[in-house]
Amino acid sequence: MSVDQLSVSLTKDQAYALVDAVSERDELALTASAHENEDTGEWIFEATCDSPPDVAAFAELARQVLGGEVEFSVAPIDPEVNWVAKSLEGLAPVIAGGFYVYGSHETGPIPEGLTPMKIDAAQAFGTGHHQTTTGCLEAIEALLEQRTPARMIDIGTGTGVLAIALAKRLEAVILATDIDPIAVTTTVENAIENGVGDQIDAVEATGLDHPEITARAPYDLVVANILAGPLTELAPGIGSITQAGGTAVLSGILNTQADGVIAAYEAAGFALQDHLKRKEWTTLVLEKN
Structure with missing residues (x-):
């Protein structure tokens, strides 16, 4: 299967809003995520899609959700790469209720008083984010x-x-x-x-x-x-x-x-x-x- 990654730099709130909107459109993307670029501090929206992605549909959705024009970039993904894990591997730990959900890439200490769960990105929904x-x-x-x-x-x-x-x-x-x-x-x-x-x-x-x-x-x-x-x-x-x-x-x-x-x-x-x-x-x- 040929897979592409579609991405754009946005604010944090815009990136998460677009993730939520894309998650409701199964036909648009295989996965959608948002993460912060540690070098620049920018927030990046990323979607992994069957190639070629429907860029026009993404642009229209962005206009509806964000109220403006968004210019996406598209790049192919190596077919040997686990694209689900790649798209989610930078996600930070989540604290929800008394639970602490983290990936194996997280090396920081587990906070006291919380129940830890190690959940890595995988080809199934549910990293806790x-x-x-x-x-x-x-x-x-x-x-x-x-x-x-x-x-x-x-x-x-x-x-x-x-x-x-x-x-x-x-x-x-x-x-x-x-x-x-x-x-x-x-x-x-x-x-x-x-x-x-x-x-x-x-x-x-x-x-x-x-x-x-x-x-x-x-x-x-x-x-x-x-x-x-x-x-x-x-x-x-x-x-x-x-x-x-x-x-x-x-x-x-x-x-x-x-x-x-x-x-x-x-x-x-x-x-x-x-x-x-x-x-x-x-x-x-x-x-x-």
Whole structure:
């Protein structure tokens, strides 16, 4: 596969705003990220795309999001390079709730009082930097201060970051599922790297009818950081696998989409407990009636 990198220098806020916008357009890019150039102090937006990228579509999106013209540069990426890792390798550690998420390139000390998770960039979503992930980690932190779940499932696990967060805090086994076999493999590898390999069972599953999912139901905690559309479609199924009094932590939802997702889960027997907003993104905490 031929892959190109599209980039431009912007302010920090502009770079992150464009990352968020591109993340909602699956057809535009394989990955999108923002990082600071340590030599110049400039912030760089980068997108990794199938070659050739749709530069006109990027320019139009930039006009909509940033309100002005943006001139992108395009360069080919060596096919031997892991382009996902390359695009994300400069990301700084993230503190969300009581968790500290960092990559293996980070050599600084781990802050005291935080639960560390080493999550390297990989061909799966979830390094901890996106507001959807930080929102989920903050919601999990708040939930664990109130009670101790026993039966948990992470739907659309990506790199396994949310399942690993739970495993780090609890003496329990977490079921982690994803439709992408690369995500399943990545989750297993990350679980082992973080010392919780025996606490996470990762399976490839489309929807919620996988035998492993139904056999372990009902769950007292369901976490799902995917997208508003799939979350809405899964509402009845998540309702059926969540026990009474159980909690669902949902993200991957734009603020403008939150009301629709809330309505779908209320119809499935949930009541809204908390609504966290991080920039343009929403994390919902709901309880099964």
